[in-house]
Amino acid sequence: MGRVSVRLEDLPLRDDLRGLTPYGAPQAPLPIALNVNENTHPVPQEVADDIMDSIALALREVNRYPDRDFVALREGFADYLGHGLTAENIWAANGSNEVLQHVLQAFAGPGRKTFGFAPTYSMYPLLSQAVGATWLAGRREVDYSISATDAAVQVREAQPDVVFLCSPNNPTGTPVSLDVIEAVYEASTGIVVVDEAYHEFAPQGERSALTLLPGRERLIVSRTMSKAFAFAGARVGYLAADPAVVDALRLVRLPYHLSALTQAAASAALRHAPTMLQMVDEIVAQRDRISATIEALGYRPYESWSNFVLFGDVADPAALWQSLYDRGVLIRDVGIPHHLRVSAGTEEETTAFLDALASIGSAS
Incomplete structure (x- = not known):
């Protein structure tokens, strides 16, 4: 067979x-x-021990479905990110790719367009194609940077339904300044996703796009536990956005998409954020x-x-x-x-x- x-x-x-x-x-x-x-x-080791203990506790009730809205984990992410965020601002899934897939399922799809400045993360066009959306590749300067003025012009011309800004950019490592994000947001009528998968490796004191969330209901800031938290094998990604965006993502997620074991492991790791x-x-x-x-x-x-x-x-x-x-x-x-x-x-x-x-x- x-x-x-x-x-x-x-x-x-x-x-x-x-x-x-x-x-x-x-x-x-x-x-x-x-x-x-x-x-x-x-x-x-001390973190691994706590994670194992948390998973062991979760296993006692693994015959039951997990918390569908993973409230405790969302509260943990909100505490970690700060900036006045609450659980209502947070969404999570099995890796940041699934988080971005949820965004595209809710806001892209057949007849809609997605956009990013190439070269950038290779999953953006693949995820776009998977939901039937059309991927449009913008351009960068020769050093792979983006200026606010040029970025706004390109986005205004393309009029995409979803814009991806990878900051810092993968595969180039290039930072994206907050004025670029602001300019792109103003030029767009759709969702703007700032992918901060590598933000923890930026120079200390550099502001996150999280500071731009208030008053921008179409802005999303995504993160992952795979990089700074050494959690690639656990597959946990998350985002912060207006609560209405989070409600939209509930429409497309699979039931109980985050297992009880994943929730337990991620919550334990977050408790040890300074050590990690x-x-x-x-x-x-x-x-x-x-x-x-x-x-x-x-x-x-x-x-x-x-x-x-x-x-x-x-x-x-x-x-x-x-x-x-x-x-x-x-x-x-x-x-x-x-x-x-x-x-x-x-x-x-x-x-x-x-x-x-x-x-x-x-x-x-």
């Missing part, structure tokens, strides 16, 4: 899905994996070390407010990627000509990457 008896193209697949391939980064059992922007630091976030300073230090070293080797690192570094002036990305692979180091070719991207790992992992890169030779 496990044998494939027909080809994918022989099935009555939706026409707009024909010829597509599933999303996925290369996976390989290499000693150093720095290709998918994970937090490679393990969860601290101690990893951020170390990751930022390794990120900056990567930037300095690869620049000394003749490559061009781009400014990054994330946990990764995009670097250019790579003569042959495929050859360099393979050379690193052969040395046990996995990084990412994100499809930008003459560029590669590497995640900041632990000090030992970062050293392994930099040593491998140096052994290959300089860019020149």
